[in-house]
Amino acid sequence: MEILHITSRRDPRVKSAAALRDSPVQRRKDGLFLCEGARLCEDAARSGVKIRACFFTRKAQEKYGRYLEEIGRVSPEGYLVEEPVAKLISSTKNYQGVFCLCESPQMPGSSSEERPLRKSSCVVLENLQDPGNLGGVLRTAEALGVEQIFLLGDCCDPFSPKALRSSMGAAFRLELRRAEDAGALCKGLKKEGFALLAAVPDHTAKKITELPLSARLCAVFIGNEGNGLEKETISLCGERVTIPMPGRAESLNALAAATILIWEMQRKEGKADEGF
Amino acid sequence: MEILHITSRRDPRVKSAAALRDSPVQRRKDGLFLCEGARLCEDAARSGVKIRACFFTRKAQEKYGRYLEEIGRVSPEGYLVEEPVAKLISSTKNYQGVFCLCESPQMPGSSSEERPLRKSSCVVLENLQDPGNLGGVLRTAEALGVEQIFLLGDCCDPFSPKALRSSMGAAFRLELRRAEDAGALCKGLKKEGFALLAAVPDHTAKKITELPLSARLCAVFIGNEGNGLEKETISLCGERVTIPMPGRAESLNALAAATILIWEMQRKEGKADEGF
Numbered sequence: 001m002e003i004l005h006i007t008s009r010r011d012p013r014v015k016s017a018a019a020l021r022d023s024p025v026q027r028r029k030d031g032l033f034l035c036e037g038a039r040l041c042e043d044a045a046r047s048g049v050k051i052r053a054c055f056f057t058r059k060a061q062e063k064y065g066r067y068l069e070e071i072g073r074v075s076p077e078g079y080l081v082e083e084p085v086a087k088l089i090s091s092t093k094n095y096q097g098v099f100c101l102c103e104s105p106q107m108p109g110s111s112s113e114e115r116p117l118r119k120s121s122c123v124v125l126e127n128l129q130d131p132g133n134l135g136g137v138l139r140t141a142e143a144l145g146v147e148q149i150f151l152l153g154d155c156c157d158p159f160s161p162k163a164l165r166s167s168m169g170a171a172f173r174l175e176l177r178r179a180e181d182a183g184a185l186c187k188g189l190k191k192e193g194f195a196l197l198a199a200v201p202d203h204t205a206k207k208i209t210e211l212p213l214s215a216r217l218c219a220v221f222i223g224n225e226g227n228g229l230e231k232e233t234i235s236l237c238g239e240r241v242t243i244p245m246p247g248r249a250e251s252l253n254a255l256a257a258a259t260i261l262i263w264e265m266q267r268k269e270g271k272a273d274e275g276f
Numbered sequence: 277m278e279i280l281h282i283t284s285r286r287d288p289r290v291k292s293a294a295a296l297r298d299s300p301v302q303r304r305k306d307g308l309f310l311c312e313g314a315r316l317c318e319d320a321a322r323s324g325v326k327i328r329a330c331f332f333t334r335k336a337q338e339k340y341g342r343y344l345e346e347i348g349r350v351s352p353e354g355y356l357v358e359e360p361v362a363k364l365i366s367s368t369k370n371y372q373g374v375f376c377l378c379e380s381p382q383m384p385g386s387s388s389e390e391r392p393l394r395k396s397s398c399v400v401l402e403n404l405q406d407p408g409n410l411g412g413v414l415r416t417a418e419a420l421g422v423e424q425i426f427l428l429g430d431c432c433d434p435f436s437p438k439a440l441r442s443s444m445g446a447a448f449r450l451e452l453r454r455a456e457d458a459g460a461l462c463k464g465l466k467k468e469g470f471a472l473l474a475a476v477p478d479h480t481a482k483k484i485t486e487l488p489l490s491a492r493l494c495a496v497f498i499g500n501e502g503n504g505l506e507k508e509t510i511s512l513c514g515e516r517v518t519i520p521m522p523g524r525a526e527s528l529n530a531l532a533a534a535t536i537l538i539w540e541m542q543r544k545e546g547k548a549d550e551g552f
Binding site: 136139140141142143144145146166168170173209244245246247248249251252253255256259260263266267 | 412415416417418419420421422442444446449485520521522523524525527528529531532535536539542543
């Protein structure tokens with residue numbers, strides 16, 4: 001890694017890093033994102049994310065040398081930056097002073113012609129808007145052994161600073177796929193043998209505790225924080241499932257609800273040999 | 277409800293509301309807290325929380341009249357405030373302009389002499405530090421039918437603005453109890469027949485999927501976000517339980533982990549008649 005020194009906050013590379021942090025449009029346009037934090041940058045390096053450059057402070061060099069070494073092996077350029085520069089590009093108050101400029105991993109579409117679908121139960125997130133929720137769901141999915149996630153409709157960017165932080169790097173390791181069209185996605189999944197389950201807060205739907213979720217190849221569809229799934233998506237799925245709540249109904253937040261759905265999909269019969 | 281008009285941001289009632297919003301010390305000292313939002317204030321009124329006064333803007337009067345009517349029935353005083361005052365006491369950017377000054381509900385200690393323990397499975401949270409997590413766990417607990425929560429050690433304040441928002445009012449309806457001393461709490465719970473389960477991220481502990489959690493009277497102990505439970509608390513519990521993760525181990529966030537534990541405690545055999 002070649003190391004250059006950046007002292008000015010007006011340096012174009014600094015400005016561009018700050019723009020990538022703030023703007024989903026910029027990230028899409030450039031095909032790049034900014035990753036912050038020693039552990040998260042190391043995760044990116046280990047997961048095969050293409051790193052273009054690493055920014056770090058002198059303090060970070062002392063404190064996170066072990067991480068920077070690993071990052072340095074795959075980053076062609078390194079920028080030693082002054083504290084005010086680090087402060088400018090950080091999205092947290094207590095920054096560690098380690099940042100990577102990364103190429104956004106390619107997110108294939110939902111068609112199996114584009115890339116064969118994995119034949120294991122998966123999650124479809126539709127219009128999920130909060131980056132903390134999206135990141136949290138990715139983290140949970142990874143922990144519980146889900147490998148493939150579809151982002152349907154207008155989901156927030158999984159490579160925004162907050163989503164990355166909440167996902168603890170899960171976004172680098174999961175197979176994330178974009179799906180513009182619910183119809184095409186559902187058709188493709190059905191063709192491959194997936195049972196499509198629309199999660200709805202409605203006590204007339206089938207209780208997830210009554211379904212042998214883990215015995216089937218499932219795709220669980222989870223909707224927007226406030227409005228749930230689109231009506232059309234629900235009818236495309238065919239099967240409606242709900243989380244029984246003996247206490248106060250309709251009162252789980254998006255992450256808690258997704259966690260229970262993923263857990264039920266992954267936990268049951270015959271999985272003892274897979275870690276359950 | 278008598279209605280007075282407050283125009284100045286320097287009005288002592290405004291200053292005191294802002295102090296209650298920001299300072300746990302002030303809340304403890306005065307035995308009061310500030311509740312924000314039409315729905316949450318209505319929840320407080322409905323749950324029997326003692327409301328001392330309600331602050332609202334003219335806009336809120338038009339938009340949230342139905343809520344203010346219900347709040348007005350139990351609030352002795354109402355303050356019509358100008359927008360800059362509402363902006364000052366709000367803890368959100370897009371404020372609704374409805375606030376209540378409330379008396380903090382009494383939180384009994386953990387001893388059954390002080391108040392008899394409820395004989396249903398419960399949750400003990402130790403040193404939980406993030407108000408969003410605490411609120412989220414309370415909300416999940418309520419949704420899944422847990423009635424009694426113990427806050428052990430140095431937990432954050434369940435009546436801070438962020439915890440209240442995340443709990444969606446669950447803090448008003450659950451039986452919350454303070455527990456200073458893990459020894460006394462564990463002794464009391466054991467005496468009443470509770471099985472004490474310490475949740476640990478350790479694959480040598482008993483998997484929760486192998487335990488008939490819901491068939492027993494349980495108290496699940498959940499620890500701090502970064503450090504887990506205190507060693508002493510774990511050894512006082514006796515039984516250690518863990519969430520099996522076939523994917524990436526030790527990678528659930530606090531809310532996701534608590535959700536799975538509470539779900540497993542509440543969901544199983546023989547609960548079909550209770551809504552599962």
